[in-house]
Amino acid sequence: MNAAGEAEHITMLRETLRRFIDKEMPRDSVSRWDKENHFPREVHLKLAELGLTGLTVPEQYGGSGRDITATIVTIEELCSRSMAVGCAYIQSSCYAGLNLVEVASDAQRRELLPRVASEGLMFAYGFTEPDVGADLASVRTTARRDGDELVIRGSKRFCSGAAISDFIYALVRTGPAEERYRNLSLVLIPPHAPGVTLEAQDTLGLKGGGTFDVTFDDVRVPVANVVGGEDGIGQGWAKLVGPGLDVEKIEVAAMALGIARGAIADAWTYAQERVQFGKPICTIQSIRHMLADARTRFEACRLMTYNAAALIDAHQPAAVETAMAKLFVCDTARDIVLSCQQILGAYGYVRDFDMERYVRDILVMPILGGSSAIQRNNIANLLKLPR
Template sequence: MDYSETPETTQLRDMLRRFVEKEMPREAAARWDSDNAFPREVFDRLASLGVMGLTVPEEYGGAGRDIVSTMIVIEELSRRSLAVSVPYIMAACYAGMNLVEFGSEEQKRELLPRVAQGTLMFAYGLTEPDVGADLASVKTRAQRVGDRVVVNGAKRFCSGAGICDYIFTLVRSGDEQDRYRNLSVVLIAPDAPGVSITPINSMGMKGAATTDVTFDNVEIPASQIFGGDAGWHQGWNMLIGSGLDVEKLEVAAVATGVATAALEDAWTYAHERKQFNKLIGEYQSIRHKLADMKTQLHAAKLMLYHAAGMANRHQRCAVETSMTKLFAAEAAKAIALECQTIHGAYGYVKEVAVERYVRDALLIPIMGGSSAIQRNNIYKWTEAGL
């Protein structure tokens, strides 16, 4: 098995690196973090590179479904700032991937060209105040009334609700007894009457601010049932469909991006900072830390691009993507914390980027299915022969 880059992926990575250096300087990344701001003008310039359409088939105006390339974009953007990489995921993956997999033909024709142009973003409205890992127990209700759907309930930690075009909202569309069957996904515009959005002051992942969202008798046309009429009561299948495998990889790509940035900064610092008349990078204990982190990161990247290759080829990869999410997330957390240690006291102050990498990295094992949930699934699905 060979996971080395092709001339095309190297070209894409180089293009992204040039974009990041020019359009996303370090000072700007620090400012987006402290202001919890989404730099839409940078996002628009990113769209002009043509990378939004990497998840969209050519017949709908995209570049073709290419999961490996999508991961390269997420990784390179995350290496500088989640304020751009998370909105990219909201566009190319939350909107693009889900529409390709489960949108009705009408929704694909209307919305996929907008994904490719960079003018459509979905926020995920899955989690609720009483619902975390156990998503099948959502309480937000949707009722069909003629050609309308009425939604009541509340979502929590809905990131990017304030900047998205639609909240991809998991709702209970029938009897609670039949918990896996009676779920649907509906698309709700954040400015629809009856929608209220309140920011949550979270530790990291600034830019696509996370929020509480309430729906008070929100009425939407039935055409906003995801998947059209055929999608009603199909929410669970949409959630556990192959889109979920790619979703785990998106988080893993954020992890390798953040960890790469942290390690690069720590490596540089070790060659700048002197104590006891020696560069700290001359001490074996620091060199071993750097070597261990480089090894961990290399392993995480191999897992990421191996699993992304499988997803590209539509191979079954539920176990591989869970192992990748678990390993990359825990590696990123460990690497960010170790890099902070190498920076000593300076790793603890806002002006030094590693402080942000730590805050961002601490989220990665929590979101997109926690490490415990990945472990449960790796065991369960392996036993089941998947």
């Protein structure tokens, strides 16, 4: 273990990632990707070449074996520089890799997991609908069987990364709506298949992969595209709420952690370089206190995130800890970034400075992947607080 309590292979991974970021993700390029809403696919492919998209893939399928802590480290490091790259990495290693390992059929694992490891194959989540948010059991998108095909009709909202992904990992209804939890299925839908319409949403942040409204107008896919194969029909709810849900919470925490770390680093440097009244502003007590608080709160966020990751790696129950981490880290990281913006003053509001991008990106973190209100409910329920 090093001074930060990290295993040697994790420290080496961080060093590798930081060299990669300096070379392949320079600040001027990241700024351009953000302004142009551009996804740098070539950078994503280089991550796959390094084996990083295989951190959730078993060795038998070409990966390095499941290592959640290493995956979370990778998310944090990438998101400290670029959400365009960091979000795509999650869509590959987590949305595709973890879900395929946990709930796919053997045939789907053999076909798709090697592509995750070697090509960075990506899934986009198609869960939310215009009238369905947290209550996913109420989805209205339907899939009707017609021979060896499913005919899909409906719509999805906030489908991030749909246009750059290989498949939309969609939750659909395959039976009567009255039996809410028994007639749901997960289906892999190619985003550019006939009958699929993607309509981009103009979001405040998270530029690069894009967020889309998706319409399915009698889209046909093979029954083999049901996650889990034929046996997966009607089993979507059980597959949706499996162990991967815990990992998703700390994926978002790691994103927030990365953004906060980038903001602290920039504020720390700026405070030493910015001179007012003949002295660097880091000599002003109020600025020193803001920076000290930011570093302190960041350390608490780091410990919560990696404690939850360690529990998952050890195959220990982690539902409470992941919900707490998601809640605390995302809310705290937002406050950290906003305080760092204040340190930069007017420059923190100018698009030529990365701080402005950190602010836009961090604001969605308490909402993404289950809002802070939902996490508070989850924590109270998991700890069996009487209703």
